[in-house]
Every structure is written in C-alpha cells, then in structure tokens.
Amino acid sequence: MFTRNLTIICAMGALSGALAGPALAQDDARTAAALPETLEETGERAPAKVPESSSETVGDIAPADNDYGIGQPATEDEIAAIDIDVMPDGRGLPEGSGTYAEGEELYETICAACHGSDMMGISELGAPQLIGGRGTLASDKPVKTVESYWPYASTFFDYTHRAMPMTTPGSLTTDEVYAISAYVLGKAGITGTEPDAMLDAASMATVEMPNADGFVEDPRPDVGE
C-alpha cells in the first residue's frame, strides 16, 4: 500500500515539471544528469558515493591543489626545538652535563616548592613523591616513584626536560636537566652523592634503575614490536 502511494506521487511529479520542483526548473545550470543517480526502491536521489578508502584518491591530489595560503614549512630550528625525545637506551640524550651540587641548588630553587625539599611530594599540589618506595610495588600499598618504579634514568631526563617545572615546561637548559637528574637520582641512592658526581649523555645511558626488570613484555600481537 505504502509503495503504491509513493509510485503515484512520483508519477505525478514526472508529469508536471512545475509540480516536480520549481527550484530545479528555474535553475538552468542544474540538469538532472548532473545529479546523483536515483535509488531504484525509493525514487530518491542517492547521495554521492563515498570512496571506500581515502588512499584510493589521495594519490591524485597534488599539494598545489591544497594550497589554502596559510602555514609555512617548519624550519630546521623549529623542528629541533621539539625534537627532544630521549629513548630508554639513551639515544637522543643531548650534549651537556651537570653535577649533584649544581642540581641541589636548582632543585631547591625550581622544584622544591611543589615536590618538597625532601622530594616526598606535596599532595595538595598534586605533585608526586619523587624518591623512596623501593620494594613496595608488590605490596598492598605500592609507592610509585622515580626511584621505585621508573625503569630508565633517561626517562627522568626526558620528562623533566619536556614537562617540568609544571608552570613553565621547556624552560630548563640541558645542563640544568643533567644537574637536576644527578641530584634526584643521587638522593634516590641510584647515583653518587658527592658534590661533583656528574651526569652527561654517556653516563646517564649506563645508569641502572632499581625497577629496570620489573616490567613484562606486552603479549598482545599488535603491540610491543
């Protein structure tokens, strides 16, 4: 019944151009041939076909076709400024160095307000404890810190360089980050606490963290490669 009614309406439309659609009739440039194909069951115009994969067409798009007149190629300096990632084995550690004594001064000035002079963190500020907690991970109350949890020293460098201090991330020089690393890892009992105990790219890559073996490989086949 419903189908029959539809057919009648369509037939009427076809008979009278004026009834079928005044907007279409008035617009000479818009011919029926230019419209998408008609769906057989409903008589409605089908929307344009969407390509199944953008990769089918993307190769045909010349960059010049997408020139919107905004943006510019990144300069080498701009790329270098954000190309700061450091890998677990120390790849990417930049030139520079810093000592425990230098780090102590920097830590007190820049970090202690949030993480505490004793590095026990200030929970009201959301700033975590940085040292201690070693051996607690398998207990009922695991205390996860750089000392107890982080498997690689280079991650401390990368994280601090990239994300700290919270209010002005990216403001520390590489020498300052080496110095602060020497101080924090020294306080954690991982590296030396002599004032001139020094960290640089080569020495940092050899630091063994207490929890280095505490992680297992992810067995899912799509990750971990």
Ligand code: HEC
């Ligand atoms: C203004 C407060 C503030 C200052 C200053 C600050 N931090 Fe933080 N820090 C935080 C907060 C908040 C977090 C937690 C961030 C999060 O969980 O995303 C954090 C997280 C960290 C962590 C990660 C700890 C973990 O176990 O996840 C490290 C390492 C760290 N800060 C080191 C430093 C160092 C080194 C300095 C000095 C250069 C510093 N922070 C200065 C607030 C601060």
